[in-house]
Amino acid sequence: MSDKHPPKHAAEEGSSKAHRAAPAAEETAAVVSVDTAGGAMEPSAVPATAQSGQLPGGPDTLLRKIFTGSGMVSVLAVLLALIIGGLLIASTDKQVATTSTYIFARPTDFLAAVWNAVTRSYIALFQGSVFNPRGNSVAAQFAPFMETLTIATPLITAGLGVALAFRAGLFNIGAQGQIIVAGILAAWVGFALHLPLGLHLLLVLVAGVIGGAFWGGLVGLLKARTGAHEVILTIMFNYIALYFLRYLLNTPAFQRPGETNPISPILDPTAVYPQIFGTQYRLHLGFLLAIAATVLVWWLLNRSTVGFEFRAVGANPKAAQTAGINVSRSTILVMAIAGGLAGMSGVAQVAGTEKVLTDGVAATYGFDAITVALLGRSTPWGTFAAGLLFGAFRAGAVQMQIQTGTPIDIVLVVQSLIVLFIAAPPLVRAVFGLNPRRKKPARAAKFRQAATTGGAA
Amino acid sequence: MAGLATVSASALLLTACGAAPEAGSTSSAGATDYTGCIVSDSGGFDDQSFNQSSYEGLKKAEADLGIKVNQVESKTNNDFEPNLRAMVTAGCNLTVTVGFLLGDATKAQATANPDSHFAIIDFGYETPISNVKPIIYDTAQAAFLAGYLAAGTTKTGTVATFGGIKIPTVTIFMDGYADGVKYYNEQKGKNVKLLGWNKDAQDGSFTGDFEKQDVGKQLTQNFLDQGADIVMPVAGPVGKGAGAALSEAKDAGKDVKLIWVDSDGYLTAPDYKDIMLSSVMKQMGDAVETVVKEDKEGKFSNTPYVGTLANEGVQLAPFHDLESQVPAELKTELEQIKKDIVDGKLKVESAASPKA
Numbered sequence: 001m002s003d004k005h006p007p008k009h010a011a012e013e014g015s016s017k018a019h020r021a022a023p024a025a026e027e028t029a030a031v032v033s034v035d036t037a038g039g040a041m042e043p044s045a046v047p048a049t050a051q052s053g054q055l056p057g058g059p060d061t062l063l064r065k066i067f068t069g070s071g072m073v074s075v076l077a078v079l080l081a082l083i084i085g086g087l088l089i090a091s092t093d094k095q096v097a098t099t100s101t102y103i104f105a106r107p108t109d110f111l112a113a114v115w116n117a118v119t120r121s122y123i124a125l126f127q128g129s130v131f132n133p134r135g136n137s138v139a140a141q142f143a144p145f146m147e148t149l150t151i152a153t154p155l156i157t158a159g160l161g162v163a164l165a166f167r168a169g170l171f172n173i174g175a176q177g178q179i180i181v182a183g184i185l186a187a188w189v190g191f192a193l194h195l196p197l198g199l200h201l202l203l204v205l206v207a208g209v210i211g212g213a214f215w216g217g218l219v220g221l222l223k224a225r226t227g228a229h230e231v232i233l234t235i236m237f238n239y240i241a242l243y244f245l246r247y248l249l250n251t252p253a254f255q256r257p258g259e260t261n262p263i264s265p266i267l268d269p270t271a272v273y274p275q276i277f278g279t280q281y282r283l284h285l286g287f288l289l290a291i292a293a294t295v296l297v298w299w300l301l302n303r304s305t306v307g308f309e310f311r312a313v314g315a316n317p318k319a320a321q322t323a324g325i326n327v328s329r330s331t332i333l334v335m336a337i338a339g340g341l342a343g344m345s346g347v348a349q350v351a352g353t354e355k356v357l358t359d360g361v362a363a364t365y366g367f368d369a370i371t372v373a374l375l376g377r378s379t380p381w382g383t384f385a386a387g388l389l390f391g392a393f394r395a396g397a398v399q400m401q402i403q404t405g406t407p408i409d410i411v412l413v414v415q416s417l418i419v420l421f422i423a424a425p426p427l428v429r430a431v432f433g434l435n436p437r438r439k440k441p442a443r444a445a446k447f448r449q450a451a452t453t454g455g456a457a
Numbered sequence: 458m459a460g461l462a463t464v465s466a467s468a469l470l471l472t473a474c475g476a477a478p479e480a481g482s483t484s485s486a487g488a489t490d491y492t493g494c495i496v497s498d499s500g501g502f503d504d505q506s507f508n509q510s511s512y513e514g515l516k517k518a519e520a521d522l523g524i525k526v527n528q529v530e531s532k533t534n535n536d537f538e539p540n541l542r543a544m545v546t547a548g549c550n551l552t553v554t555v556g557f558l559l560g561d562a563t564k565a566q567a568t569a570n571p572d573s574h575f576a577i578i579d580f581g582y583e584t585p586i587s588n589v590k591p592i593i594y595d596t597a598q599a600a601f602l603a604g605y606l607a608a609g610t611t612k613t614g615t616v617a618t619f620g621g622i623k624i625p626t627v628t629i630f631m632d633g634y635a636d637g638v639k640y641y642n643e644q645k646g647k648n649v650k651l652l653g654w655n656k657d658a659q660d661g662s663f664t665g666d667f668e669k670q671d672v673g674k675q676l677t678q679n680f681l682d683q684g685a686d687i688v689m690p691v692a693g694p695v696g697k698g699a700g701a702a703l704s705e706a707k708d709a710g711k712d713v714k715l716i717w718v719d720s721d722g723y724l725t726a727p728d729y730k731d732i733m734l735s736s737v738m739k740q741m742g743d744a745v746e747t748v749v750k751e752d753k754e755g756k757f758s759n760t761p762y763v764g765t766l767a768n769e770g771v772q773l774a775p776f777h778d779l780e781s782q783v784p785a786e787l788k789t790e791l792e793q794i795k796k797d798i799v800d801g802k803l804k805v806e807s808a809a810s811p812k813a
Contacts, residue, residue: 128543140546147539246665250623258583260625260808261557282538353535356561360499360534398536398543401529408501408530 077421077428085414086118092410093117121404121414128399129392139280144395146281150353152391154179154345156290158369159387160297161216161341163378165230167301168334169314174219174234175342176366177241178212182346184245185211187357188254190267190350200270201351205289208347209340215241216339217332224328230335238366246359254357264357273352286348291384293341298380300337310334342366375423393418493518493749494527494549496540498556500667501530505726506693506719507626507741508555511578514745515553521746522753537562545570551752553745556580557624563589574757576748578741579626581811585759592744594764596626597633597807598798599737599771600689602791603716604637606735606773607687608649609787612712617652617680619662619673619699621692625809627663630691630718630737632656632807640794652680659808664695673698681706681713687734689716696722700729707732714779721774734782736774739764763811767799 090096096117099110127134129148135141158175165172186208195203219233248254249262256265273284301307312320313330321327349361372390376382393415400411421428495515497504502512512528519526527547529540537559544552545566552573554563557580564582567575567589574588581591607616618634620627631654638651653676654661664672673695677688681702688703690696696717703713715722715729717736722729744762751757764770773791776783797803 151535151539260628262622262624263558263560266561349535353538358534358558360558363533363535395539398529398539402527402543402547405528408532412532 076432077425078418080428080431081414081418081421082122085417086114086122088410088414089121089404089406090114090117092407094405117404121400121406124399124403125393125396127396127403129396132399143281144399146277146283147395148388148392149287150282150284150391151394152387153284153287153290153352154348154365155368155372155390156384156387157286157293157344157348158342158365159372159376159383160293160380161212161338161345162369162373163376163380163383164297164301164310164341165334165338166373166378167314168310168330169317170220170223170230170331170334170338172216172219172234172335172338173231173370174216174237174339174366175345175369176362176364177234177238178215178339178342179346179349179362179366180238180241180245181215182208182212182343183350183357183361184241184248186343186347187264187267187350187361190271191265191357192253194268195270197270200268201273204267204271204351205344205347208350209343212343212346213336213340216342217336219339220332220335223335224331242359242362245357245361249357249359262359267351267355271351272355273348282353284348284352286344286352289344290348290387293344294380294384297341301380306330306333342369345369371419375419390419489523489753490525491522491753492525492527492547492549493551493553494544494547495529495553496537496544496555496559497528497530498537498558499531499533500556500693501532502528504667504693505696506667507578507739510720510739510741511553511555511745514742515749517742518746518749522750524749524753534558538565541566545573550574551576551749551757553578553748557626574752576745578745581761585761587759588757590748590757590759591761592741592748592764593761593811594629594739594741594771595766595805595810596629596737596739596764596771597636597805597810598766599739599773600630600633601637601640601798601805602766602773602795603689603735603737604634604639604651605641605794606637606783606787606791607634607689607714607716608638608641608647609790610714610734610783611649611685611687613684613686614648615650615652615684616687616689617677617683617685618689618691619653619664619676619680620690621664621667621695623660623663627691628654628659629807629809630689631661632809633737633805634689636805636807650684652683652685664692664698667693667695670695670698670701674702677702681711686712687714687716689718689737691718693719697726697728700726700732703732704729714782717774723774723777730778732779733777734779735776738772738774740770740772744770761811765799766795 090113093113095113096110099106099113103110128144130145132141132144135143158179161178162172162175186204189207190200190204193200193203215237219230219237222228222233223230246262249264254264255261256263273286275281276283276285276287299307301311309320309325309330312323312325313327313334317327320330345365346361349363349365350357354361368390372386373383375389376384376386397408397411397415400406401408493515495512497508497512500506500508502508515526515528518524527544527549529536529544531537531540537554541552541554541559541562550573552566553576555578559577560580560582563575563577564586567573567586571588574590576590576592578592579594581593582589604616616638618631620631635651635654635656638649641647642649652662662676664676673690673692675698677690677699680688688699690699696715700715703715706713713732714734715732716734717723717726717729719739719741720736721738722736723733726733744764748762762770766772773795794803798805
């Protein structure tokens with residue numbers, strides 16, 4: 001943890017480590033003072049720089065980074081990921097293995113096989129996530145993109161929850177548990193109650209959001225009242241939620257009549273999200289709600305008093321308290337809202353795509369949401385874009401497996417590499433030798449970048 | 458990373474000096490356009506359980522029948538529907554889906570694509586679907602034999618079992634095992650105790666998942682402490698935890714034995730050869746290959762395939778190295794019981810038995 005947050009480190013351990021920070025004294029001092037009010041208080045778990053998504057003089061959003069100053073680095077990042085990923089793909093390919101046995105006798109075969117394996121995989125990734133020209137109708141050609149949006153939906157809302165908590169200085173690992181509790185309540189309302197169209201779905205949504213908000217708010221309450229650390233609280237709350245769900249699925253109330261498999265009845269047709277573009281795509285109303293949630297979080301953070309208070313608490317709780325902000329209230333409220341957002345992911349799962357409750361209802365979305373939020377630099381629209389990127393990778397993975405036989409684990413390794421390089425430009429600069437040569441600024445730059453990307457590692 | 462690169466590079470060099478094959482030579486004579494596909498549940502094709510057996514069955518069909526094979530692993534429950542959709546789009550003639558969790562997704566895709574055929578492992582529908590063939594197993598029959606065998610072999614008078622998760626495909630093993638022990642006690646007037654499962658209460662010991670081998674090891678050590686000397690883990694890879702605990706006990710001088718499930722553990726878990734008494738086998742690979750073969754020949758039907766002792770879909774594996782430890786009398790009795798079950802003279806019932 002400490003290595004990921006050099007500024008915090010320096011502040012915590014004071015002069016003993018001061019020499020490490022010395023070459024970048026100015027830079028570090030600025031960052032530290034944001035986080036700790038010049039050392040007057042303990043630094044927050046998430047460095048202030050990661051919370052605000054802005055650094056002194058640093059770039060602000062992922063997108064802006066790509067399209068402005070460091071565009072070249074981003075291109076190189078993708079290139080590097082594609083090359084390393086390609087080598088991995090080639091190393092698992094049968095044809096490559098066969099031709100490698102006579103690489104000296106006829107190297108062209110080997111090289112052709114490598115090229116073939118790599119390009120086929122990446123084309124499959126694209127065809128599985130954006131556009132499939134082999135589809136026999138326009139609808140089929142765009143199906144992959146719809147799938148990307150579908151998978152992105154729970155990632156976006158859960159990512160927003162994590163991002164919002166980051167901005168208030170809270171490291172929220174609890175999206176997984178919040179999705180599960182939301183899923184339990186939403187699913188139960190969906191299959192146990194039988195209500196008219198419209199009202200039923202509304203109640204499912206409300207139940208899910210309240211469930212998530214309750215589970216998140218409880219963490220906020222415990223932190224505010226007892227000072228318990230939110231990281232430990234959220235992790236343990238994830239376990240509680242999961243095992244409680246497993247228990248419920250073993251009770252008849254959550255099983256199908258006459259069966260003992262741990263799977264709930266299917267939700268009523270009145271309780272599920274309508275599909276936006278008809279039944280040929282899985283894309284459902286939840287995606288539009290995810291867009292609405294993104295707008296809401298943007299407004300909350302940038303235009304509302306409550307959001308200002310969140311950011312103030314995130315930047316410096318002591319100073320915020322002195323300024324008359326109720327820190328306890330903010331902590332509880334931000335965790336409740338974060339939980340409610342994650343709850344929307346739970347609803348998207350049970351009412352959008354799965355339509356049943358199993359112990360896999362949260363999949364890995366709660367944890368992916370952390371990466372999504374960090375990749376999106378904890379800004380609402382950054383998180384939205386990062387959610388889409390992740391959705392595209394997940395959707396494309398299926399075609400990569402089917403068309404090329406690349407094992408799913410290698411697919412995920414390649415995708416993780418791409419995310420790693422996109423999220424860590426300094427790594428790419430180092431690989432291509434683009435870091436400035438002069439010693440002092442180089443160290444300073446290193447610090448700045450480490451802080452920018454610290455949490456994502 | 459560098460080490461790995463060096464190793465693979467040297468491996469490449471070692472094998473790189475072979476001769477090139479004739480250019481333009483094509484293989485796979487007699488290949489057809491028939492495509493068989495498989496979608497795993499989140500266990501993946503290396504789960505040493507039903508995903509793996511089914512996958513191997515399909516790969517065998519690929520080799521024997523010259524069909525094309527597509528496979529997709531599901532990482533989470535969310536992947537089921539997209540994976541199935543992709544299989545249908547990829548033009549699969551028959552898609553094998555593995556496990557009850559895929560029941561809904563398979564039903565949805567089968568209904569939407571009446572021309573595609575599906576087979577689902579370990580799950581049956583209450584109302585049959587015209588293009589889905591369930592492949593299910595009356596595992597209790599073979600587990601009954603294992604229970605009788607354990608009761609007849611134990612030195613301490615106590616045997617044990619535990620499961621991964623309490624689902625019907627797991628508890629059916631434990632039901633049969635419990636009944637086998639009970640039958641032995643009735644026949645012989647003995648009182649062999651069973652730990653880890655109470656058939657009447659339908660409750661017992663579970664590790665909570667199919668992943669944490671250390672939990673399986675702890676449970677097994679508990680059973681050993683309570684005097685058990687034969688353990689049957691019904692938990693996929695978690696069985697290796699039981700194997701580890703039993704191996705340690707054996708090294709410490711105890712006479713202990715392991716009963717494997719799903720496949721012949723003597724072959725699939727060779728680390729525990731010396732304590733492997735037998736295995737309760739579900740021959741999923743054979744069933745999958747048969748279903749593919751029938752479908753390829755245009756003889757698809759949606760009648761469930763139910764693996765029983767009679768059709769050898771479920772079996773008790775050979776005793777291999779522990780052959781000498783099973784008394785000849787007990788072997789004869791087991792043969793007789795098997796015959797009685799096949800003939801229907803002896804009924805083995807479990808709440809989880811296939812209803813078809």
